[in-house]
Amino acid sequence: MASEAIKGAKVLMVGAGGIGCELLKTLALSGFRDIHIIDMDTIEVSNLNRQFLFRQSHVGQSKAKVARDAVLKFRPHINIKPYHANVKDPEFNVDFFKQFNVVLNGLDNLDARRHVNRLCLAADVPLVESGTTGFLGQVTVHVKGKTECYECQPKPAPKTYPVCTITSTPSKFVHCIVWAKDLLFAKLFGDKNQDNDLNVRSSDAASSSENVEDVFVRRNDEDIEQYGKKIFDHVFGYNIELALSNEETWKNRNRPKPIYSKDILSDELAQPNGNVDKKCAFDDEFSVSAMASLGMKNPQDIWSLKENSRIFLEALRLFFTHRGKDVGNLTFDKDDQLAVEFVTAAANIRAASFGIPPYSLFEAKGIAGNIVHAVATTNAVIAGLIVIETIKVLQNDIKSYRMTYCLEHPSRKMLLMPVEPFEPNKSCYVCSETPLSLEINTKRAKLKDFVEKIVKAKLGMNLPLIMNSSNLLYEAGDVEDDMVAIYSANLEKVLAELPSPVTGGTMLTVEDMQQEFVCNVNIKHREEFDEEKEPDSMVLSGWTQHVSAPENKDKPAANNGASTSGASVPAAESDEISIVSPTKKRKLTDVPNAPGNEARNHQDELQVIDDEDDLVMLEGNMEGFKKRKLS
């Protein structure tokens, strides 16, 4: 009986945001009586339009606690236990997870999703996973040994662009945004010690690199307006001239135009930055705005080159005069108005140089922050589907489990598309014991890069411990600075000392105690890498030779789901769809190149605002799906 299963169940909800609010309400109204909620966030004004358990008066309070109180008002006798905490905190360990019958994710990032997946596997607790992006959404069921785990299919890597496209040959506005945000903004306002490719453009620039470095540092006696113009002229003028001197680059491309502040703002020379109201008062540091200061109101306006230049200089000035203590520590944040203004203006000026049309602040913010506007109804539908799957899981009704995709446009009158879950991928490095293989130049590669780019970014480990048989090579966490240096040097040395070329491979064991997760990485020496296609100079393959890597390296991969809920959709192309048979479960190994794996992993392409990535969904070939409505 479903009602018995529901009454006796103890469930853990992770995330009390858009999906979480809907889910908690639906669970409570469906008769669930013992619900634990983890959410690390406090309520923001921007949550109120869809996270309906929250009101204006709750802004600043814990989501988990307020959600509990709101639901107890209409279901006073149930037990809801809130935790205002990060699910990655050590208190939520395997034993903690073991107390639950099922775990329900309503998260918005890949990192936390992977973490919960790994803990559910370690604790052997079923996971119902979900995500939405605008009108799209999906619910999937993951039961250890029975269905695939959340990580059985590789997730697309974060959207990356070849360095040279960003630094030298942008052809789309998004390239200018990436340049403005990840290079210029980071260089001017971020950590001065981090690597930055802003000046790396051609070998002939290298000789002047020392002088170039000086340009970005503001001298103590330097007037802020002078400094702003110096930066402007350097990045939009001098750097472009320098790039133009490399004739090869422009043989088959339109040549960019250098832009100097004096040409754009010529009539304002007497008055350095136009009609800036220097007395403009701001309530607090987060309301500091160059638009306000210049009397520009509409974020949907497309600014002229002159307006962009004025915003650029004013935003830069305001960072130093009003946000001085943040300078040196800033990372781009889509909710930081001044940062968005600066990045929009810088991207537009660069775009003008390269003949790319300008965008409004509103649009640029969407691109820079990978924003797809949330749709409350999608969250409600997804929450309903999570509860349906949860009930099946509690009844151990494996045959009826479905992964359900919520589509944006009806296809053959269907908006919800249920698909039978896949069996676990035997080559999954998370839920089976398959070693990964890493091609790397063992002579040049640094341990630091291996840890950051592979172990943390790709394997999703937070606190890795790396061993080579019984030798400890690296340990993250609370270690002294000098130990960190020793570990780094040590691994670098170990890799460098590997026999060259390493023919048989060298096995490193990477372990994350926090996730109860261990995997082996087979290191193979490779001399050369293609800078454009393999910018990391490391190639990780997580799959045995029988199933070729479904990671599509040629197609632009996408955002890693860090900033949105991350819906995945079934395949864009009909041939990808066709492998999902309505009647028969296919083993992944049955499918050469496993295109169907990608079928459910376009998740992040949806978030990419990039015309090449537009999804054409489910045209044709839908016969099979008709029969697959949820019973």
Ligand SMILES: Nc1ncnc2c1ncn2[C@@H]1O[C@H](COP(=O)(O)OP(=O)(O)OP(=O)(O)O)[C@@H](O)[C@H]1O
């Ligand atoms: N590691 C984590 N531990 C606990 N809660 C998390 C973790 N990561 C994300 N969350 C929570 O998951 C929820 C996701 O909700 P949602 O996708 O609606 O995002 P949001 O931050 O509320 O809204 P938006 O990002 O759209 O402004 C958030 O409330 C967030 O705090």
Ligand SMILES: [Zn+2]
């Ligand atoms: Zn798996």
